[in-house]
Structures are given as structure tokens and as C-alpha cells.
Amino acid sequence: MNLFDLSLKLNGFPIKKAEKALRNIQLKKESEFEAYVNEKKQDIVNFHLKHTPFYKLLAKNANLLDWNSIPVMTKHDLQKPVNERLSNTFKNKKIYLNKTSGSSGDPFVFAKDKYCHTLTWAIIKDRFGWYNLDFNSSKQARFYGIPLDKKGYYKERFKDALGKRYRFSVFDLSDKAFKRHLKIFKSTKFDYLNGYTSSIVQFAKYLNRENIILKDICPSLKACVVTSEMLFENDKKLLELQFGIPVINEYGASELDIIAFQNTNDEWQVNSETLLVEILDNDNNILPLGEEGRIVITSLYNKAHPFIRYDIGDIGILSKNSTIKKPILEKLTGRTNDIAILPSGKKAAGLTFYYITKSIIEDDGNVKEFIIEQILKDAFTIKYVSQNELSDDKMKVISKEMEHYLEKGLHINFERQIKLERSKSGKLRQFSSKIHNV
Known part of the structure; x- marks a missing residue:
């Protein structure tokens, strides 16, 4: 039984519809993709200009025929009650609400309509599928935080059970805790690790001190996916050495989607299906491929809340080998945590x-x-x-x-x-x- 898909469906997230839509987008030829992106970005701007007073005021000088006239949004623009930022069509509907992690120091509450958030899950499932990892059947060793209040704790544990995950808390990174982790790896057929880069690196350092290869302890392991923080090359080598499996680098933002995911050719492939990623200079001019600048992102499907030319707060470079359908993130600056x-x-x-x-x-x-x-x-x-x-x-x-x-x-x-x-x-x-x- 596909418990993960079923849980999404029961909570009002139409996963099958989203997966079908994603497949149709991916089937578009390179020659068709630019027209698709142009249509979607025009549609989302037009929608929020009509239905979202907050955005209409922010983009009062926007010209739909001139993309450069569309203003760049910052996190400061979004630091007001979320109800003041919603589109009129979703104010009285059930939507997905959450808080950003505040890792950039600029926290705020955000919203997604349910179809947009379901597309996020479709993208995640698709990318993990590149490595034969299935949210419905693959067992995940999850290195994430967990609320310590009873309600929040058991809610996350229940979600973990539905998602075939076992959560290792990142609040304690002592050798004593890692020794307990090893016992669980010995007795559980995990398919992959997933979680915060710094926590997983600390686990690998412990394994290195103890001269242990994790795959020797848990032979079922196939891959390790790190997220939320910068993965440096020397740390990646350490992880691959101590885990004995491929290490996959994910770059995402909770308010948006997966932004880039390392593909099987070791390229950091940008999500072009549901996002438009631009690299801008300090004057908001679009930079040529290969030049470093601010990462600015448009969510092409979020009709509950505008994220249009949204400055996420990171600096990066799109490779010169990028195409409109397959952009490649060559470099990312930031997102590290001590x-x-x-x-x-x-x-x-x-x-x-x-x-x-x-x-x-x-x-x-x-x-x-x-x-x-x-x-x-x-x-x-x-x-x-x-x-x-x-x-x-x-x-x-x-x-x-x-x-x-x-x-x-x-x-x-x-x-x-x-x-x-x-x-x-x-x-x-x-x-x-x-x-x-x-």
C-alpha cells in the first residue's frame, strides 16, 4: 500500500494529478520549453495583479510585456501578516501554511495553494526517483530536527511513519548519540540518509574516528541526500568515504520548492518545471550565464501567495552549459551553519x-x-x-x-x-x- 501517496490524498493534495502534469511538462521538447516558461510567468504575474492587492501595490509599475519591469521581491516585503499577502481567491480556502526556517535571518510565514504544494511533492518524488528512491517504499534515515513538545513531537513521528522514515535528532551530535545511531543502522534496512548537511557531516566524522564504513554496517544503503546547508567538496569526499554510497546535493527553500538537485551526471540541475531561476546583478539586471549574482526565483504555480522575482538571499552562478529546459547551477554561496x-x-x-x-x-x-x-x-x-x-x-x-x-x-x-x-x-x-x- 502506498501510504505516503495516500496520506497526501487524504489531506487534500492531488498527487496523481500533479505527477501527471509534471510528466507532461517534462515531455515538452527544448524548442517548446521557452514558450511554456514565458506563458507561465505571464500567467502568474497577471493572476496576482488581478487577485492579490498586496502584489498589485508592490508591482504598481509592472508592464506584462516587459519582464524587467516586474519588481524584485525581498523577504522584507513579506514580513507582514500572511492574510494581508494572500490572493482574494484563496483567503477563505484551505491552503498550506508554514514558516521559513529563518536561516537567512529574515523569518516570515508563507502560503501555498494545495495544488502548488502538491507539485512540490511531485518534484521531490521525481528527483529522488533518479536514484531509485521511492517515498512509498524506500526506508529513510532522517537527520532533521523535531519539536520537543508532545503534540509536535508525535505529529512528526506519525508523519515519519507514513513516509517510511526513522528520525535521528540533530539536537545531540555527541559520540554517545552516534553510537546509539549505529545500533539502529545495524538492525534496520535503510535505503538512504536524508537531512541537514552539518549533522550528517558530524556523523561521518564520528565514523572516521571509529574507522567504520556505514555501508558495512547497513548493506541496504544506496545513497545520501544532504540539504539546507552548503556541502563543501572536502565534506562530500568524507561522506562518500565513510558511508560508502553516492552523496547527492539538494538545494531548496520551504517557501518555494526544490531549487536544484544533483543529477546522475553529477550536475546540479535546476528545477525548471515549476520555477524560473534568474541570476541578477545589484541593479536587478539579468546576468549572462557563467556570471555570479543574486539568485532570484519565480514560483510559476503558486496562486495563493506571490513569489515573483523573489530574492532568496543567496549568491550563485548558472553554468554556461545551461539551457532553458535544463539550467545547471554551477556555484552556490552561503547557506552554511555552524x-x-x-x-x-x-x-x-x-x-x-x-x-x-x-x-x-x-x-x-x-x-x-x-x-x-x-x-x-x-x-x-x-x-x-x-x-x-x-x-x-x-x-x-x-x-x-x-x-x-x-x-x-x-x-x-x-x-x-x-x-x-x-x-x-x-x-x-x-x-x-x-x-x-x-
């Missing part, structure tokens, strides 16, 4: 802070930006930009959550800023650490 090292010696993945900072990611748009810095093993500073200063109660909640997810005895300092310092790429790192003995 490891937190605590007084007890415990280590935790930087994306742990996604779960902690959820308490300051509110739909009222108060907190505009935030970063977390580890100053000492027991001292953290949360710097934030907001309309109103965080209350004492809110700061206590955040401090309590930090100790809940990490360990007790931590000192949390809060600093409200007028402006946060950005990297040369214009991006904020949500978490950075001055502790380097990883």
Missing part, C-alpha cells in the same frame, strides 16, 4: 536554532531580522531588529527554550539593533559561533 558546542561537550547542529527561534517568529511581523551568536560555550547573544522591543516574558520564553533544547546553565543576552551586519553576499547568518574546536 555547530554549537556546549559546556558539557555536547554538540548541536546550527539548525537546532530553527526550533528555538520559532518562539520569536510571529505572524505579526514584529521581529524583522535576527541572528544568534555563540560567544562562549555557555554564552549566547540574540541580536534582533523589531518594531517593538521584546518583552521580558518573551525573552524568558526564548531562554527557557534554549535550555530545553540544549542544556541548562546557559547565559542568553538580548540586543535590539537598528540594523544587523550582513555578509558581502548581503545575507545574514542565523547562527554563528566563536567556538571552533569542532
